[in-house]
Amino acid sequence: MKELSILMGGQAGDGIRQAGNTVARLLNRLGYRIFFYDDYPSLIRGGHNFSIVRAADKKIRAHKENVDLILAMNQETVKRHRWRLKAGGEVIFDSGKVETQGIGLPFKEILREHQGAPIMRNTAAIGALAGHLGIDWEVVAEVIRDTIARSKETNLKIARTAFENTVDSGQKIDRAGAPAVPLLTGNEAIAIGAVKAGLNMYIAYPMTPASSILHYLASHEDDLNVVTIHPENEIGVALMALGAAYTGARVMVGTSGGGFALMTEAVSLAGQAEIPLVFVECQRAGPSTGVPTYTMQADLSFVLHSGHGEFLRVLMAPGDVEEAFYLTALALNLAWKFQIPAFILSDKHLSESTSSFEGDPAEIGPQPPISWDGSGEYKRYRQTEDGISPLAFPGTRDAVVKVTSYEHDEHGITTEEPDEITRMQGKRLKKLEKLKSELGRQELVKVYGNPRAERALICWGSTKGACIEVAEELDLRVIQPLLLEPFPMNEMVKALSGVKTLIDVEVNATGQLSSLLATKGIKADRKVLRYDGRPFTIDSLKNDLKEVL
């Protein structure tokens, strides 16, 4: 595999993410597939930020610890990351701020020459990088024009000067040959997937790492024809969404674990009242405020069991941008078809990392719910064969739509009669059969690596990225359930066939997937867990696996 990793580091305010974004788009334009990891502390200002852009000539979903190039905006970057540099690697740095060996350019002087703002140091760094890699100037200019919103001409001049003053290393980076594809963060893919499935409203309260769904949809409200609302807290969010869904709007809410804790009242209500609602939970390191800008997969048990009482739900965990797109669309369609709460479980690593998107948006569209045909008396909770009562919304002619959080009869009138309670609970749970047959048409458990290998890694969510590449190298199988509730038992048994050693790989401290598997009679032989707020990289996973293989 032809590949290249570049690290950019500096202080918050140095535009590290922006620089990473430009570099990612530069390499995308050359036909590479991208994975772009962004690491930043929970501070308003200062602190050390870095991004790693990894480019390869095939699909990748993870980054590596070691890099070919470092772009250092400050001394700390060199101090913290020099160990990552591979033999033959180079440091490109601001000679006014950094003392080290490598390719130093006076960014400050370059900026002064073109009257650039201090933030444009990152443009100088990109120019130098492109010069070093021997990338054609036309490509660089095009990407800068596309990715930088303001002062395009000044940025171009700065990049050009840095470009011309950097000696071509002779290791000219070739075009990988593939056409450029869209680069999306997991959160963008979630947002677009929902829109493709007919989302009308997105309601959320800001919380890292879910906030960028709100930002993305708010800034594209007109193009996407979606209304975004930011109410006073997550309780308000979830209950406003219940009101919107009751009125007939396809609605989604998004948050992280702390905010979801406040939403759980609405989860249970959606279960009892059969209101379709999609919850996106982007996990971060907890408990409580925890480590706000770092990743974790520790809310699986919480979301799986959220809300009191017993009711049907769908819980899906996408592991890459394509899955984020498809599964969110599927979640919205299923929630409406079956009138149940559906959950998308993401994490910081998926939500905020950027990758090449190779899905086909044309495959997805909104599926209409089962609606009342207007005949006879309308009963919101009519008993039917499959348990699904046709939907009508307030304002529909001749329909009085009564919805309640109490146990109720077919009309939506409160009941405490034992027979009725049994019947209604039976009606709601009966929907499982049709839900299962509907889900049966989807791919619910994915297998990667060597599908016949006797040693298998089992993982969920963003952890798949590192697992797949390690498995390919070590000749292992990878099993990744996309659906966690209702649990896809048949597909899982098929995926596990022939496995002698099962290794559970998760980013949490207790192995929550392995606990779930145990309840299904599937025992993981070993666990490889990481819970320092950082995702597995290919190298770190390989290293951890050495001890158990």
Place this chain on the structure above:
Amino acid sequence: MIPEFEKFKGFKAKSIPKDEPLASGHRACQGCGEVLALRMVMKALGRDVIVCSATGCMEIISSPYPHTAWRVPWIHIAFENAAAVASGVESARKVLKRKGKIPKRHVDIMAVGGDGATGDIGLQWISGAFERGHDFLYVCLDNEAYMNTGVQRSGCTPYGAMTTTSPPGKKSFGQVTWKKNIPAIAVAHNIPYVATASPAYFLDLMNKVKKAALVKGPAYVHIYSPCPTGWGSAGERSIEFAKLAVETRVFPLYEVIEGRYIMSRKITKPKPVTEYLKGQKRFRHLDEGHIDYIQKRVDVEYEKLLRLAELT
């Protein structure tokens, strides 16, 4: 008249306490008006205080090692809980004192939060604490949006302001609602002391905080806190903007003592609001129509206050 105020003569510029219960070396942005206000709050309170701090800028800039700035007992809680936790602290001290488990000396209890923690997510708990009548003060440091999570709008974001969730464009002109009047909500609870303050008038600010601490029962101080990062204003002009907000009547300074409104600073010759709006990126997209509306509404709101001061 409140008996606790009788002995308090007010702070003087010459005799401001030198002690810094909130140490320097925190990591607030350059020109942060909020941390400046908080520093004055802490100077007024001294060290005999327990601080219950909601999630927000002030918690983030003052708590990571080695930038910890608090020299007083400090508890950080989740976003909406400051008033509820302060209620627990106050009740526990009362009980423990009664049972003779802790000395009977008075310690102030302060809950502090930003405009999001106060006016949006935490409002219900503040209402409960005011209703129960706990002896504590609640300080709201209002920088008019969620600044530490990426400048999203709050209920206290002013009309027309640009935030990431109220972006101006073809169909929007920024925030569409008028700033929520939290001091009025506090007044409606019939608590003994409510005040608004600004870091530009620091002696006034310190006096109000001290009074809020002295008074028996709940007290509320709403402090205007310029935010260069979120407002797109020059850091060195924060105090200037704080002053302009008062001089243009955008943010009037007043006290409400046992329901009586008292203007702290009557602005008889107000500057036009444009003087306040210009120089802040969050307002630069506004056209004349919007500015005209803001001017009219500011005048109406100020008149209402003057009338309340006359009536009460």
